[in-house]
Amino acid sequence: MSPLHPANTSSLDSYWMPFTANRQFKAAPRLLSAAKGIYYTSIDEREILDGTSGLWCVNAGHGRAAIADAVSRQLQVMDYAPSFQMGHPIAFDFAARLAAMSPGGPEAGLDRIFFAGSGSEAVDSALKIAVAYQRAIGQGTRTRLIGRERGYHGVGFGGISVGGLVNNRRVFPQLPGTDHLRHTHDLARNAFSKGLPEHGAELADDLERLVGLHGAETIAAVIVEPVAGSTGVLPPPRGYLERLRDICTRHGILLIFDEVITGFGRLGSPFAVDHFGVVPDMVTTAKGLTNGCVPMGAVFASRKIHDALMQGPEAQIELFHGYTYSGHPVACAAGLATLDIYRQEGLLTRGADIAPKWRDAMHSLAGLPHVIDIRTIGLVAGIELASRDGAIGARAHDLFVDCFERGLLIRVTGDIIALSPPLIIEPDQIDQIVTTLADGLKRLA
Ligand code: PMP
Numbered sequence: 001m002s003p004l005h006p007a008n009t010s011s012l013d014s015y016w017m018p019f020t021a022n023r024q025f026k027a028a029p030r031l032l033s034a035a036k037g038i039y040y041t042s043i044d045e046r047e048i049l050d051g052t053s054g055l056w057c058v059n060a061g062h063g064r065a066a067i068a069d070a071v072s073r074q075l076q077v078m079d080y081a082p083s084f085q086m087g088h089p090i091a092f093d094f095a096a097r098l099a100a101m102s103p104g105g106p107e108a109g110l111d112r113i114f115f116a117g118s119g120s121e122a123v124d125s126a127l128k129i130a131v132a133y134q135r136a137i138g139q140g141t142r143t144r145l146i147g148r149e150r151g152y153h154g155v156g157f158g159g160i161s162v163g164g165l166v167n168n169r170r171v172f173p174q175l176p177g178t179d180h181l182r183h184t185h186d187l188a189r190n191a192f193s194k195g196l197p198e199h200g201a202e203l204a205d206d207l208e209r210l211v212g213l214h215g216a217e218t219i220a221a222v223i224v225e226p227v228a229g230s231t232g233v234l235p236p237p238r239g240y241l242e243r244l245r246d247i248c249t250r251h252g253i254l255l256i257f258d259e260v261i262t263g264f265g266r267l268g269s270p271f272a273v274d275h276f277g278v279v280p281d282m283v284t285t286a287k288g289l290t291n292g293c294v295p296m297g298a299v300f301a302s303r304k305i306h307d308a309l310m311q312g313p314e315a316q317i318e319l320f321h322g323y324t325y326s327g328h329p330v331a332c333a334a335g336l337a338t339l340d341i342y343r344q345e346g347l348l349t350r351g352a353d354i355a356p357k358w359r360d361a362m363h364s365l366a367g368l369p370h371v372i373d374i375r376t377i378g379l380v381a382g383i384e385l386a387s388r389d390g391a392i393g394a395r396a397h398d399l400f401v402d403c404f405e406r407g408l409l410i411r412v413t414g415d416i417i418a419l420s421p422p423l424i425i426e427p428d429q430i431d432q433i434v435t436t437l438a439d440g441l442k443r444l445a
Helices: 022-027 065-077 088-100 119-138 157-162 166-171 201-214 240-251 272-276 303-309 327-345 347-365 394-405 427-444
Strands: 033-035 038-044 047-050 111-118 144-148 180-183 218-223 254-258 283-284 295-301 371-377 381-383 411-413 418-420
Touching: 033 427, 047 427, 065 327, 088 111, 088 327, 111 119, 111 303, 111 381, 119 144, 119 157, 119 218, 119 283, 144 157, 144 201, 157 180, 180 201, 201 218, 201 240, 218 240, 240 254, 295 303, 327 347, 347 371, 347 381, 347 394, 347 427, 381 394, 394 411, 394 418, 394 427
Parallel strands: 144 180, 144 218, 218 254, 254 283
Antiparallel strands: 033 038, 038 047, 111 295, 283 295, 371 381, 381 418, 411 418
């Protein structure tokens, strides 16, 4: 019997699982043991369709041989090299490749790449770069960071402070000097929108309100997910991002898009910046950067920001920040191989071709028991259920367990089901997702 067979529960004790109800999980563990294409194999040898690309990260599908080969080769050639005061060619190569495909194209100038080890680290790096930049241009009073309700920006103290998750705010202390825009989730006005929600662009004016409250000269940056992901897939109201960009520009506030989920093809374009045609000053990425198979994050910063920080004595460290694993050679190897696959298979725009099928398939669930909203954009969907007697999340959790037992991995956040399958998904596999979900919803009733 495998040491991790569900029957052998003693071996489940030591691993303190993240973002998991450990005791509940360990009483009835769900364990995956292999993955290929868009399917996992569970430890009891069942095929599970990966409706979530792992955690929104395995965009090119699982088990890509070219990535495995590149990683293995790099491990043999050079496993690690110091990231401070030393370099290695592959990190420069990967940064140059990313710069050549940077969000918004060459005119956007988002082509200076700072590497981190995860999405959380990319976010905290971008927030620190924003404050350092303001100081470098003589705006040292600009230290305030603005996020948004229902935003998710990882779990560093910077990320939770600009994030909008009540459980982070209730349990952990926040950075001083942060504030939040209101979220854009509005079922009364926007439920079952196809395409971007029509109502809510004016919510961007919250930033004007915060400028009035705090003074523009105290605000360094605003960070938003172009499409909020982890808190339930919330596409922005039409015109919202444009309006936010405009207010930032008028007040000298940097705009950061957190594209940890939307980056690398999720919306049917390489980045959300390309999808919406709105150019921020920095973009944070992770997940699809390496197809999720080696941890890595990256910040795309504008040349304006980079160049301002490159002033001062040449021997001086321009940005006093970095990680042991910044530009890790093995992660860069995985990333380069991932970019090759994206290009060869046209995956960064494939979502646009398949989005109409995806949208119609998802919206066919309207009218099923408990479904109170369906939201899709690119190859991502949020299906919101009515909560059961005030027990938030209980109904969606039941559906999650039922789907897993019947061969589909979905993600739930509160009573919202989030779907984000690998970009290689085929139409019949979309049908399989819909059939499994529809059956599950009927059984819940
Ligand atoms: N930002 C966003 C928008 C995310 O979705 C996530 C992860 N879901 C993060 C940051 C944090 O990334 P990580 O878990 O790699 O630290």
